[in-house]
Amino acid sequence: MGHPAVAVTVDLVVLTVREDALCVLLVRRGVEPHRGREALPGGFLRPDEDLAAAAARELAEETGLTVGHLEQLASYGAPDRDPRQRVVTVAHLALVPDQPLPTAGTDAADARWVPVADACGLAFDHDRVLADGVERARAKLEYTALATAFCPPAFTVAQLRRVYEVVWGRALDPRNFHRKVTGTPGLLEPTGETTTRDGGRPAQLFRRGPADTLHPPFLRTDA
Amino acid sequence: MGHPAVAVTVDLVVLTVREDALCVLLVRRGVEPHRGREALPGGFLRPDEDLAAAAARELAEETGLTVGHLEQLASYGAPDRDPRQRVVTVAHLALVPDQPLPTAGTDAADARWVPVADACGLAFDHDRVLADGVERARAKLEYTALATAFCPPAFTVAQLRRVYEVVWGRALDPRNFHRKVTGTPGLLEPTGETTTRDGGRPAQLFRRGPADTLHPPFLRTDA
DNA sequence: CCAAAAGTGTTGATGATACACCCATGT
DNA sequence: ACATGGGTGTATCATCAACACTTTTGG
Numbered sequence: 069m070g071h072p073a074v075a076v077t078v079d080l081v082v083l084t085v086r087e088d089a090l091c092v093l094l095v096r097r098g099v100e101p102h103r104g105r106e107a108l109p110g111g112f113l114r115p116d117e118d119l120a121a122a123a124a125r126e127l128a129e130e131t132g133l134t135v136g137h138l139e140q141l142a143s144y145g146a147p148d149r150d151p152r153q154r155v156v157t158v159a160h161l162a163l164v165p166d167q168p169l170p171t172a173g174t175d176a177a178d179a180r181w182v183p184v185a186d187a188c189g190l191a192f193d194h195d196r197v198l199a200d201g202v203e204r205a206r207a208k209l210e211y212t213a214l215a216t217a218f219c220p221p222a223f224t225v226a227q228l229r230r231v232y233e234v235v236w237g238r239a240l241d242p243r244n245f246h247r248k249v250t251g252t253p254g255l256l257e258p259t260g261e262t263t264t265r266d267g268g269r270p271a272q273l274f275r276r277g278p279a280d281t282l283h284p285p286f287l288r289t290d291a
Numbered sequence: 292m293g294h295p296a297v298a299v300t301v302d303l304v305v306l307t308v309r310e311d312a313l314c315v316l317l318v319r320r321g322v323e324p325h326r327g328r329e330a331l332p333g334g335f336l337r338p339d340e341d342l343a344a345a346a347a348r349e350l351a352e353e354t355g356l357t358v359g360h361l362e363q364l365a366s367y368g369a370p371d372r373d374p375r376q377r378v379v380t381v382a383h384l385a386l387v388p389d390q391p392l393p394t395a396g397t398d399a400a401d402a403r404w405v406p407v408a409d410a411c412g413l414a415f416d417h418d419r420v421l422a423d424g425v426e427r428a429r430a431k432l433e434y435t436a437l438a439t440a441f442c443p444p445a446f447t448v449a450q451l452r453r454v455y456e457v458v459w460g461r462a463l464d465p466r467n468f469h470r471k472v473t474g475t476p477g478l479l480e481p482t483g484e485t486t487t488r489d490g491g492r493p494a495q496l497f498r499r500g501p502a503d504t505l506h507p508p509f510l511r512t513d514a
Numbered sequence: 515c516c517a518a519a520a521g522t523g524t525t526g527a528t529g530a531t532a533c534a535c536c537c538a539t540g541t
Numbered sequence: 542a543c544a545t546g547g548g549t550g551t552a553t554c555a556t557c558a559a560c561a562c563t564t565t566t567g568g
Contacts, residue, residue: 072338073296076368076379115295115377119368143366143381145299145342154338156299156379158366226547244531246548268546269538284529287507449520467558469521491519492565507556 074145077157078122079110079194081141081201082131084181085218085234086166090205091181092198093131093169094190098178101151102191108198109179110157123160130179132170136217137163141201149193161201163217206235211285213255216276222259224271225249236288248286254279297368300380301345302333302417304364304424305354307404308441308457309389313428314404315421316354316392317413321401324374325414331421332402333380346383353402355393359440360386364424372416380415384424386440429458434508436478439499445482447494448472459511471509477502 082093094106109130113122123138138160145156169179184202188195208214209232216223218231229245249255254277262270305316317329332353336345346361361383368379392402407425411418431437438454439446452468472478477500485493 072336074299074336076297076299113295113297113368113379116370118370119366119379140365142363143342145336145381147339147341156336156342156381158368158379224547241531241533242546243533243548248530250548265539265546267540267544269548271547284510285508287530447520464558464560465519466521466560471557473521487566490517490567492521492567494520510557 072154075150075153075155076113077110077155078113078119078126079108079157079159079197080123080127080130080162081108081159081198082127082133082162082164083184083201083205083218084164084166085231086181088230088234089183089185090202090234092184092187092201093179094182094187095130095179097191105189105191106182106187107191108159108194113158119158120160123158123162127162131164133164133167135162135164136219137161137214141197141204144193144197146193157197159197159201161204163205163214165218165220206288209235210287211282213276213280213282216255219276222261222273222275224263224273225256226271228274232286238288252279252282255282295377298373298376298378299336300333300378301336301342301349302331302380302382302420303346303350303353303385304331304382304421305350305356305385305387306407306424306428306441307387307389308454309404311453311457312406312408313425313457315407315410315424316402317405317410318353318402320414328412328414329405329410330414331382331417336381342381343383346381346385350385354387356387356390358385359388359442360384360437364420364427367416367420369416380420382420382424384427386428386437388441388443429511432458433510434505436499436503436505439478442499445484445496445498447486447496448479449494451497455509461511475502475505478505 084091093109095109097103097105097107109126111126113119117125119140127133127135127138141159141161143156143158147154149155169181184198187198190198205214215228215231219227225246226242228249229240229242232245233240256274257277259273259275261273263273264270307314316332318332320326320328320330332349334349336342340348342363350356350358350361364382364384366379366381370377372378392404407421410421413421428437432455438451441454442450448469449465451472452463452465455468456463479497480500482496482498484496486496487493
């Protein structure tokens with residue numbers, strides 16, 4: 069075709085909720101450019117794979133994590149974003165439950181969770197990519213069932229509420245929240261189990277239901 | 292680097308509202324592959340330009356239209372989407388006011404407006420790209436001031452309502468709609484002018500205000 | 515005067531917030 | 542018994558759909 073060759077990469081904004089903070093998975097770069105700085109995990113697109121497949125492969129290779137949700141975020145292609153050659157990256161957003169990082173058998177040896185508030189000065193244009201990913205996650209909690217992607221397979225209403233509180237950075241009324249989520253058809257399915265608690269009434273356990281969009285939405289007033 | 296070269300293109304979903312239909316700009320392909328079939332306008336990314344700049348350039352070259360709004364839509368990179376070589380396309384969504392297609396001085400000689408309901412059997416994976424663009428436009432009307440991008444610089448409340456009705460495919464109550472849009476701060480600014488009408492009370496003319504998000508949103512109930 | 519389209523008032527339904535209250539468990 | 546957190550009832554308030562009604566023009 070005679071058109072300028074471009075390298076295409078897939079980068080990942082992997083978010084989780086742990087210890088009352090929204091955290092992102094970062095890796096420390098071992099090669100130039102930006103050697104030694106932290107960056108979003110990612111890698112080159114292979115000849116025979118789709119964009120979504122590449123994102124899923126990178127996520128498995130670099131983290132070994134169980135994935136709650138994976139979607140395309142946006143593409144970034146400023147001419148000077150990589151000093152070596154022209155690189156266009158297709159960023160993806162992954163939401164995962166809180167889980168320890170497997171340290172063996174993956175490239176995740178030097179990966180770590182960082183609260184998004186502390187993640188800045190990243191390599192390339194990753195500050196921007198991260199900001200876009202966080203904003204996407206915040207917005208999508210309003211009108212989709214995505215918050216369940218941050219939760220383990222079985223979870224309580226209170227756990228789900230903490231997800232909202234941490235991602236949005238504001239407190240929610242536990243009573244009203246309970247009514248809202250249990251009153252939204254298809255959002256939650258009771259497992260019949262309850263938690264064993266340390267000093268309180270046991271909570272019902274739920275798994276996520278078939279609903280993916282929320283009608284009516286949860287509006288974070290103002291913001 | 293030694294990584295497989297990929298060609299990157301920028302494709303455009305250009306939408307407008309005309310004659311009570313949501314229409315998309317299509318061009319007939321003059322070269323293989325898919326010669327003779329209709330496709331979304333687009334072209335290759337140049338070495339020195341950003342993705343957004345490439346989209347704006349293509350739009351100007353191929354249409355010469357005044358642009359109401361331009362944003363990135365999504366990227367598509369199935370390995371077999373182009374039989375010649377590996378091509379990843381970054382699709383963009385453009386919303387423009389209804390205006391005649393300039394036929395001179397552009398590549399738009401064979402471009403035409405097609406109602407989205409009639410646009411199928413497009414080249415490559417453009418059916419999919421178009422569907423994603425239309426869905427994005429429909430969703431964004433709910434919570435942004437984007438509908439004004441379909442309108443000329445000065446417009447009436449009724450014109451704006453037609454935009455919503457055509458894009459969503461359902462009738463809205465003129466009285467309630469009027470109250471909603473005039474009651475949303477920053478959405479509309481009165482010009483002081485009125486229309487000269489053919490058999491009815493003249494309508495106030497507005498231009499779009501500084502607001503870009505709508506609080507509270509216009510929900511299309513059910514859908 | 516009549517038709518047509520702009521714009522306003524009012525009402526009842528629906529959903530959100532705030533908060534009092536009860537329930538079930540561990541210590 | 543009591544502390545702790547799960548879960549429910551209810552009043553108050555905002556928002557919305559529906560529709561009757563008034564206003565301003567052209568014929």
